[in-house]
Amino acid sequence: MTDYQETLSFLYSALQDPNKKDIELTEQTALVADIGLSSLEVMEFIEKIEDHFDISIPLNILPDVNTIGDLAEKVQELNS
Amino acid sequence: MLFDKFQDMANFQAELAERDVKPFGAVTEQILSATEGIVEGRKVILAGTNNYLGLSYDPRCIRAAQDAAERWGTGTTGSRLANGSFAEHEALEQEIADFYGVENAIVFSTGYAATMGMCATLAGPGDTILLDADSHASIYAGVTLSGADIIRFKHNNPEDLAKRLRRLGDNTGRALIIAEGIYSMYGDIAPLREIAEVKREFGGYLFLDEAHSMGTLGATGRGAAQEAGVEDDVDFFAGTFSKSLGAIGGFCVSRHAEMEAIRFCIRSYIFTASSSPSVIASTRESLRIIQAEPELREKLWENAHRLYDGLKQLGLPVSPAASPVVALEMEDRSATIDCWKALLEAGVYVNLVVPPASPSNNYLLRNSVSAAHSTAQIDSIIAAYASLIDAGLAKPTLAA
Numbered sequence: 001m002t003d004y005q006e007t008l009s010f011l012y013s014a015l016q017d018p019n020k021k022d023i024e025l026t027e028q029t030a031l032v033a034d035i036g037l038s039s040l041e042v043m044e045f046i047e048k049i050e051d052h053f054d055i056s057i058p059l060n061i062l063p064d065v066n067t068i069g070d071l072a073e074k075v076q077e078l079n080s
Numbered sequence: 081m082l083f084d085k086f087q088d089m090a091n092f093q094a095e096l097a098e099r100d101v102k103p104f105g106a107v108t109e110q111i112l113s114a115t116e117g118i119v120e121g122r123k124v125i126l127a128g129t130n131n132y133l134g135l136s137y138d139p140r141c142i143r144a145a146q147d148a149a150e151r152w153g154t155g156t157t158g159s160r161l162a163n164g165s166f167a168e169h170e171a172l173e174q175e176i177a178d179f180y181g182v183e184n185a186i187v188f189s190t191g192y193a194a195t196m197g198m199c200a201t202l203a204g205p206g207d208t209i210l211l212d213a214d215s216h217a218s219i220y221a222g223v224t225l226s227g228a229d230i231i232r233f234k235h236n237n238p239e240d241l242a243k244r245l246r247r248l249g250d251n252t253g254r255a256l257i258i259a260e261g262i263y264s265m266y267g268d269i270a271p272l273r274e275i276a277e278v279k280r281e282f283g284g285y286l287f288l289d290e291a292h293s294m295g296t297l298g299a300t301g302r303g304a305a306q307e308a309g310v311e312d313d314v315d316f317f318a319g320t321f322s323k324s325l326g327a328i329g330g331f332c333v334s335r336h337a338e339m340e341a342i343r344f345c346i347r348s349y350i351f352t353a354s355s356s357p358s359v360i361a362s363t364r365e366s367l368r369i370i371q372a373e374p375e376l377r378e379k380l381w382e383n384a385h386r387l388y389d390g391l392k393q394l395g396l397p398v399s400p401a402a403s404p405v406v407a408l409e410m411e412d413r414s415a416t417i418d419c420w421k422a423l424l425e426a427g428v429y430v431n432l433v434v435p436p437a438s439p440s441n442n443y444l445l446r447n448s449v450s451a452a453h454s455t456a457q458i459d460s461i462i463a464a465y466a467s468l469i470d471a472g473l474a475k476p477t478l479a480a
Binding site: 038039043054057058059 | 208213224229230231232234243244247248435436440441
């Protein structure tokens with residue numbers, strides 16, 4: 001199992017390319033409102049996470065995910 | 081405010097109005113044949129109607145509808161569970177079940193209601209749905225209502241499906257895999273042999289939407305699974321009567337006897353009026369014709385290859401393989417809208433597709449081919465696209 005900080009680190013690195021506004025990424029950064037990910041970019045980002053952690057992230061959980069921290073927690077749950 | 085979320089759409093509509101173009105909801109003022117009509121005041125070749133076999137205007141289907149209207153009236157005025165099950169509906173269910181060689185069939189009022197309703201009902205809380213990422217909006221709408229865990233696999237990628245089934249471990253007995261025969265936007269065909277192999281290895285149930293492949297693929301027109309020789313691996317076939325069969329309505333057939341219990345749990349079946357008898361009658365006649373006249377499919381594919389090859393020779397960015405759906409993918413929204421308008425002015429109606437309806441961030445000029453298109457009409461469509469290049473509106477991007 002990957003620890004929370006490692007998960008966060010991966011999320012930050014995977015967001016480098018789509019972070020076109022080059023904002024500082026923190027646990028509180030909102031994926032859509034702050035970074036401005038499109039729906040397609042969100043799905044591509046999710047696929048990267050799934051491949052990296054060898055998990056499947058159900059679409060149902062996405063409405064509860066706003067920030068990088070929210071997503072890291074969900075990844076931790078699915079990876080446990 | 082309540083209406084704020086519609087502002088982007090309102091802005092887009094205003095832009096289209098300012099450019100004097102109406103790609104969404106263009107009005108057909110008159111139908112001249114299965115492949116010609118008057119659209120927005122212009123006589124055009126219809127190349128965006130999904131009327132793959134041209135049966136919407138077949139005199140035998142029209143006569144069947146007329147006879148049924150005289151016999152049964154114009155509507156059922158009720159749902160299938162109340163007063164809306166006429167002998168015509170039951171006859172069609174028997175015929176579509178026989179067509180697929182299974183025992184159970186449910187007929188719906190639209191194709192959307194069929195796929196949405198089945199996907200919302202088959203899986204529920206505690207189950208897992210694995211759906212192709214490029215699935216139709218009706219499938220996404222259904223799975224969202226299901227309460228099941230929803231997992232996407234990469235489009236037409238059996239390896240990715242296998243990976244996700246493997247992750248389910250011992251729970252694949254509660255997994256519903258969803259794919260389509262032909263995908264509606266690019267016209268690409270699902271790798272069903274490989275998907276069936278994955279299902280055999282890991283388990284699960286396979287739901288296949290043959291909306292664009294029924295009537296267009298397979299030795300007798302049953303669709304992509306018949307073409308691939310994997311019908312025994314498919315648990316549920318869904319489809320529509322509004323494309324190859326030229327009417328409106330939808331269906332789901334299955335060898336599973338549980339379908340009769342499922343029927344009474346599908347909200348889009350229970351809580352909507354059933355199809356008009358005239359629609360059911362024309363559908364029954366179309367179903368008879370597609371079995372009796374395989375030459376319609378042969379002509380469809382001859383036309384599909386002619387259009388695809390013609391556009392490819394122009395160097396236009398067509399989808400990877402010939403199909404009854406031939407799409408050109410463009411990156412620039414404004415240029416794509418200009419092309420759509422120029423095609424209409426040149427006498428060709430096609431579909432303009434914009435995100436999120438297109439599977440990527442790009443824009444599509446989507447053509448659907450019909451067996452009823454004459455060779456001259458296909459050549460006219462190709463010539464209209466050539467004129468886009470001549471006018472500098474479209475650029476060749478492929479090596480001819």
